[in-house]
Structures are given as structure tokens and as C-alpha cells.
Amino acid sequence: MRLQLLPFLLYHLFFSLNSAAQNGKIDSLKKVIAISKVDTVLFEANRQITEHLWETNPDSALYHAKEAYRHALKTNDKTRIAMGNQTIGVSYDYLDKLDSCLTYLNKGLSIYRSINIIDGASHILSDIAIAYYFRGNYELAIRNHLEALELRQQIGNKRFIAISYNNIGLVYRARKDYVNAALYYQKSLAIKKENNDEQGILNSLINIGSAYHSQGKYDSALFFAEESLKQAKKINSASDIVSAEGNIGAALVNLGRYDEAMDVLKGAERKAIAYNYSSILFTVYESLGDIYSSKKEYAISGSYYTKGLALSKNASRYEQEIVFLKKLSRNAFNIGEFRKAYDLADSSRQISERLLNAENSRQINEMAAVYENADKEKRIEKLNTENTVTTAIAQRRKRERNYFIIASVLFLGLAFFAYKAFTSNRKKKEQLALQNTVIEKSLREKEILMKEIHHRVKNNLQVVSSLLKLQSHYIKDEQAQEAVKDSRNRVQSMALIHQNLYQEDNLTGIDVNDYISKLCENLFESYNIHPTRIKLIKEIQSLNLDVDTVVPLGLILNELITNSLKYGFPGDKTGAVKIILKEENNTLFLKVFDNGVGLPTDFQKKYETTFGYRMINAFIQKLKGELKTFTDEGTKVEIAIKNYKPSIV
Numbered sequence: 174m175r176l177q178l179l180p181f182l183l184y185h186l187f188f189s190l191n192s193a194a195q196n197g198k199i200d201s202l203k204k205v206i207a208i209s210k211v212d213t214v215l216f217e218a219n220r221q222i223t224e225h226l227w228e229t230n231p232d233s234a235l236y237h238a239k240e241a242y243r244h245a246l247k248t249n250d251k252t253r254i255a256m257g258n259q260t261i262g263v264s265y266d267y268l269d270k271l272d273s274c275l276t277y278l279n280k281g282l283s284i285y286r287s288i289n290i291i292d293g294a295s296h297i298l299s300d301i302a303i304a305y306y307f308r309g310n311y312e313l314a315i316r317n318h319l320e321a322l323e324l325r326q327q328i329g330n331k332r333f334i335a336i337s338y339n340n341i342g343l344v345y346r347a348r349k350d351y352v353n354a355a356l357y358y359q360k361s362l363a364i365k366k367e368n369n370d371e372q373g374i375l376n377s378l379i380n381i382g383s384a385y386h387s388q389g390k391y392d393s394a395l396f397f398a399e400e401s402l403k404q405a406k407k408i409n410s411a412s413d414i415v416s417a418e419g420n421i422g423a424a425l426v427n428l429g430r431y432d433e434a435m436d437v438l439k440g441a442e443r444k445a446i447a448y449n450y451s452s453i454l455f456t457v458y459e460s461l462g463d464i465y466s467s468k469k470e471y472a473i474s475g476s477y478y479t480k481g482l483a484l485s486k487n488a489s490r491y492e493q494e495i496v497f498l499k500k501l502s503r504n505a506f507n508i509g510e511f512r513k514a515y516d517l518a519d520s521s522r523q524i525s526e527r528l529l530n531a532e533n534s535r536q537i538n539e540m541a542a543v544y545e546n547a548d549k550e551k552r553i554e555k556l557n558t559e560n561t562v563t564t565a566i567a568q569r570r571k572r573e574r575n576y577f578i579i580a581s582v583l584f585l586g587l588a589f590f591a592y593k594a595f596t597s598n599r600k601k602k603e604q605l606a607l608q609n610t611v612i613e614k615s616l617r618e619k620e621i622l623m624k625e626i627h628h629r630v631k632n633n634l635q636v637v638s639s640l641l642k643l644q645s646h647y648i649k650d651e652q653a654q655e656a657v658k659d660s661r662n663r664v665q666s667m668a669l670i671h672q673n674l675y676q677e678d679n680l681t682g683i684d685v686n687d688y689i690s691k692l693c694e695n696l697f698e699s700y701n702i703h704p705t706r707i708k709l710i711k712e713i714q715s716l717n718l719d720v721d722t723v724v725p726l727g728l729i730l731n732e733l734i735t736n737s738l739k740y741g742f743p744g745d746k747t748g749a750v751k752i753i754l755k756e757e758n759n760t761l762f763l764k765v766f767d768n769g770v771g772l773p774t775d776f777q778k779k780y781e782t783t784f785g786y787r788m789i790n791a792f793i794q795k796l797k798g799e800l801k802t803f804t805d806e807g808t809k810v811e812i813a814i815k816n817y818k819p820s821i822v
Contacts, residue, residue: 199225216244216253223260231267238264252293255284259297266304274304295324295333299340306344314344335364335373339380346384355384375404375413382420386427395424412453415444419456426460435464454484455493462500471504478504495521683723685754686713692727693734693752700738707742710751719818725792726763726814732785733765733810741769741808748807761814768807 202218209215219241226234242257258281265274278301285294302317322337342357362377382397402417418441425434438461445453458481465474478501485494502517693709696702718726730752737750746769753764793800797816803809 212244212247213250213253216241216248216257219244220256220260223264227264227267231264235261235264235268251284251288252290255281255288255290255293255297257281258284259293259300262297263300266300266307271304271308275301278304291324291328292330292333295321295328295330298324299333299337302340302344306340306347309347311344311348315341318344331364331368332370335361335368335370338364339373339377342380342384346380346387349387351384351387355381355388358384371404371408372410375401375408375410378404379413379416379420382424386420386424389427391424391427395421395428398424411444411448412450415441415448415450416453418444419453419460423456423460426463431464431467434460438464451484451488455481455490458484459496459500466500466504469507471508475501475504491524491527495524498524683718683720685716685718685723685726686711688723688727689713689730689752689754692731696731696734696738700735702738706745706747707738708749710749712751712753712755714755716754716756717819722761722796722814722817725795726817729789729792729812730763730765732789736785737765737767737769737808741767741771743770746770759815761817763812763814765810766807767809771807772802772804 199222202222205218206215209218219237223234223238223241226237238257238260242254242261245253245257248254258277262274262277262281265271265277278297282294282297282301285291285297298317298321302314302321305311305317306314318337318341322334322341325333325337338357338361342354342361345351345354345357358377358381362374362381365373365377378397378401382394382401385391385397386394398417398420402414402421405413405417418437422434422438422441425431425437438457441453442457442461445451445457458477462474462477462481465471465477478497482494482497482501485491485497498517498521502514502521505511505517506514689711693711697704697707697709734750734752741750742748748768751764751766753762753766755762789800792798793812793814795816796814798812798814801811803811
């Protein structure tokens with residue numbers, strides 16, 4: 174369903190009524206409908222009822238919108254007909270039916286343009302922009318908002334110019350272009366001050382502060398939050414007062430003024446709970462949690478994040494849910510609950526993937542809807558054209574039909590005998606085709622499943638890598654830090670394999686040239702080695718190897734290159750690392766050279782007890798390989814592998 178409109182982003186500027194007053198207004202309008210027989214009166218009454226029902230009962234709103242349109246047609250007044258189309262279009266938007274929405278809005282727009290009603294055309298363009306905005310099509314939203322703005326500037330309607338500026342700012346904010354968002358909010362604010370629009374001024378102050386906050390300009394964000402608080406108190410808007418206090422607290426937290434922030438946020442929390450302003454509590458709970466987290470009071474911090482998470486789930490605020498899950502994951506890690514940290518991080522990832530898949534589906538559906546809308550228009554036009562000639566050719570077609578029946582009887586007699594001979598052969602072909610279709614479908618499903626598996630394995634490995642990186646920040650011992658970094662690099666080497674697999678059509682094999690290039694790039698970056706200091710030379714034969722071969726090969730190569738980078742070139746010593754991989758006589762040869770300082774004399778004795786050495790030996794045994802090491806003019810390692818598998822392409 175359509176998201177709730179913000180109070181400052183409206184389709185039309187109609188009177189704001191409380192529930193009781195609104196129901197009373199609708200009842201009065203229905204009485205008018207019951208006693209009146211004047212189409213202009215019935216049109217206006219139904220149109221007003223529609224506007225009052227959009228938020229609460231969109232199905233009923235659509236009914237009255239169509240009634241308004243029916244009476245508009247009877248008046249033969251093009252302005253009313255255009256308004257009728259517009260009202261139906263907006264009603265369909267509230268029902269989340271974009272194709273129907275755009276069909277009626279574009280009809281209304283065409284009529285307004287044909288009779289040169291610029292104001293009406295600008296309103297419909299704004300409606301179209303808002304429809305695209307709520308579906309994430311920001312490019313088309315901005316395009317239509319700018320066109321609406323241009324028309325409003327032509328007629329000098331400052332009130333609606335301010336609304337257009339504000340709406341464009343909202344779209345830029347949704348695109349995370351906070352600089353342009355703030356620019357258009359400022360333009361809107363200037364006009365609202367001219368017009369003495371008190372509520373509009375408040376909305377713009379809130380929006381500007383939010384844009385500056387998103388830019389990380391917390392001093393400016395604090396200034397506008399404080400200004401919005403003054404304005405909210407001026408117009409005595411209780412909810413806006415609490416919202417402004419929450420924004421002030423968030424800005425103070427980011428400025429490190431925790432004591433001041435605590436007082437403001439606690440007060441905002443009490444008011445929000447008392448008046449049931451649940452939407453404001455997202456900011457309050459996040460900010461309070463951040464304060465206690467900075468003080469390493471993780472239990473209290475976690476309690477606020479947990480409250481925010483529960484609130485997010487109840488309100489289906491998925492992006493906010495992701496934020497609280499990540500913060501709870503970090504808390505869990507900080508207190509040593511690593512499994513919990515992983516589970517929370519994984520939950521956050523799953524929601525992100527779900528949102529991405531939903532967004533992709535939405536975009537596809539939207540494109541289809543737009544296409545269908547355009548296609549409908551073409552088909553209607555074609556049918557209208559065809560109807561003009563139908564009567565002229567009807568008699569001719571009747572005669573032709575009689576001739577066709579006679580010819581068909583003769584033809585069927587001849588075709589019957591041919592058909593009997595053909596049927597037997599066709600059935601065999603159909604059975605074979607069906608079998609092939611089933612096999613192809615099964616293979617496609619298997620391929621999709623395999624890609625999904627590789628994608629998930631890659632994601633999980635990256636989560637482990639991230640946790641290891643995060644852990645290293647809290648380790649003071651240098652040796653322990655190095656061990657964690659080495660482990661992270663090993664995990665990354667395996668993640669690269671699964672990344673390649675789900676991105677390629679061949680799900681069983683890896684392009685070793687591409688894989689080794691990425692592996693080396695990651696290792697050079699991990700140890701902050703610039704390619705101008707240590708040059709990488711590769712002579713990699715074009716090979717596609719099975720996963721069972723690439724995994725141990727990648728881990729072996731990871732260890733050898735790591736050793737060269739860590740120990741072969743101490744200080745600022747320069748040099749080169751050379752990698753050779755080739756296939757000869759049913760044997761796979763891996764060679765890693767460096768021209769560094771070489772291995773120490775007691776290398777074998779010290780190194781053979783390390784994890785890296787044991788891992789290399791274990792994988793070489795698995796691959797039925799043979800290892801040779803040379804220490805003249807640097808370090809040279811040669812491995813001959815007998816047990817390897819080319820991929821099945």
C-alpha cells in the first residue's frame with residue numbers, strides 16, 4: 174500500500190479536519206447528493222468526498238471519484254472533466270495501481286493543456302511526480318516536479334512554487350543528494366516567510382536541519398533544529414515540539430555533548446510516550462543508545478537499541494530495523510558475544526537483500542505498468558480507427574465467409590488422411606520435446622540454486638572477514654594482530670572463489686588468471702604495499718580449474734605471497750614477486766619467486782611448526798603435489814601437482 178503522505182507533501186491543499194469533523198463534512202455532502210439533481214453540484218460534492226476519503230477509505234474514494242467524473246461528462250465542461258480524470262488518477266495512486274493512475278492523470282493533463290489551464294496542468298504534473306516519488310523513481314519524479322515548477326513560475330503562484338521547491342528537495346534527499354536537498358528547502362523557506370506561512374516555515378526548518386545532519390554538518394543541523402523548536406512552540410504544535418527536541422538531541426550526540434543531549438532526549442522520550450508519538454522515538458532511542466555505547470555501558474545501550482528494533486518491526490520500518498540490528502551486533506561484539514554479533518549482522522544482511530529484491534521487482538513491475546499503459550492507448554486508438562470502416566466491409570466479409578465454408582469442407586476431407594499419417598510421428602516428437610523441456614528446466618533451476626548457494630557462502634565469509642577486522646581493532650599484541658590479519662586474508666581468498674562462481678555462467682570452475690589477480694590485489698592492499706615498491710609479475714596460463722582444486726591452490730598461494738610481502742622486503746626494500754602457473758604433461762606447476770632477502774638458515778626448524786606451513790603441507794598432500802624450496806637470490810618455491818581437476822564447461 175501507499176506510504177502515508179508527509180504533512181507538507183500534498184496532492185491538493187484542502188482543509189485539515191479532525192476525524193469527527195471530517196465525518197460530519199462527508200455526511201453533509203452525501204445529503205447534498207441525495208437531494209440535488211444538478212450535475213455541477215453533484216460533481217463537486219463527490220469530488221470533495223473523494224478527497225476526504227483518500228487516506229481512510231481509498232476504495233470508497235475511487236467510487237466517488239468515478240461518480241464525480243460521470244457528472245462532469247454530463248456538464249460537457251472540459252475543466253471539470255480534467256479535474257475528474259485527476260481525481261480518479263490520484264485515487265488509483267492511493268490504491269497502489271500505477272498504470273491506472275498514470276492513464277487518468279495523463280488524460281487530465283492533456284485536457285488542461287488543450288484549454289490552456291496552466292494552474293491545473295501544474296497540479297497534475299505534481300501528482301504524477303509524487304506517484305513516481307513514492308515508488309522510488311526519482312528521475313521521473315524530479316522531471317515532473319521541475320515541469321510543474323516552471324508552469325507555476327509562469328503564473329506567479331508563490332504558494333505552489335514553495336511547495337514545488339520543497340517537493341524537489343524531498344526527492345533529492347531520497348536520492349541522498351543532501352546538498353541540493355538543502356538548497357531547494359532554503360528556496361521554499363524564503364517564499365514561506367514572505368507569505369507568513371507558519372506551518373510551512375516549520376516544515377522547511379525541519380527539512381533543512383535533517384539535510385545538514387545527513388551531510389555531517391552537525392552545528393548547522395543543531396541551529397535549524399533549535400529554530401524549528403522555536404517555531405513549533407510559536408504555533409503550539411505538540412508533536413513538532415517533541416520532534417524538534419529529538420533532532421536537537423541527535424545533533425548534540427554527534428557533537429559529543431552527551432550530558433546536554435541526555436537531558437533533551439530523556440524529556441523528548443517522556444513526551445513521545447505520553448502523547449503516543451511513536452515515530453519520534455526512532456531518533457530518541459538510537460541517540461540514547463549511542464550515548465551509552467560511547468560510555469561502554471553496553472547493557473543500557475542495548476536496551477535502547479532493542480526498544481528501537483521492536484518499534485521498527487511493529488511499524489515495518491525495515492531500513493530503521495537494519496540500523497538497530499547493526500548497532501546491537503556491534504554491542505554484542507564489544508562484550509565478547511561473537512556468535513550473537515554474527516547472528517544479528519546476518520539478520521541485518523538478510524533484510525537488506527530482501528529490500529533489494531523487492532526494489533528490483535518493483536522496478537520491473539513499474540516498467541511493465543508504464544509499457545502496458547502506453548500499449549493500451551495505442552490499442553484504443555487502433556480500435557477507434559477500425560470501427561470507422563467496419564460497416565463498409567461487413568457485407569464483403571459475409572460473402573467471403575460463405576465461400577470459405579465450402580472450400581473448407583473440401584479441404585478438410587483431404588487433410589484428414591494426411592493428418593492421420595502425421596499424428597503418429599508428431600506425438601513422438603512432442604514427447605521428446607517435453608522431455609527436453611523438463612531436463613532444461615531442471616538444469617536452469619539447479620544453476621539458479623548453485624548461484625544462490627555460492628552467493629550466500631560468499632556473504633557469510635565476508636561477514637566473518639568483517640568480524641575479524643573489527644576484532645583486530647581491540648587487540649593490542651602485534652603478533653596476535655598479525656595472526657588475525659592472516660586469518661582474514663585466508664577467508665578472503667575463499668570468498669573470492671565463491672564470488673567468481675555466482676557471477677559466472679560456469680558454476681563448476683574458476684578462471685585462475687582472474688582469481689589470482691584479485692587475490693594478489695587484496696593481499697597488496699591488506700599489507701599496504703604499493704606496486705611501485707614491490708612489483709608483481711604474473712605468467713598465468715589460461716586455465717579453468719575445478720573448485721576442489723582452486724580452494725587449496727588459492728590458500729597455498731595466499732600463504733606464499735603473504736610470506737614474501739611480510740618477510741622478503743623488510744623496511745622500504747624494493748623488489749618483485751613473480752607467479753607462474755602452467756600445465757605440462759598432465760601436471761600443474763605453481764612457482765612463486767621473490768628477489769627479497771631470502772630465507773634464514775634456521776627457516777625449516779622454525780617454520781615447520783607454524784599453522785601456515787602445516788596448512789600448505791596438508792593441501793599439497795591432498796593434491797598429491799611435490800614441494801621444492803630454493804633460497805639463492807631471494808626465495809623460490811616450486812610445487813608440482815598431479816591431482817588437479819579442470820572444470821567441466
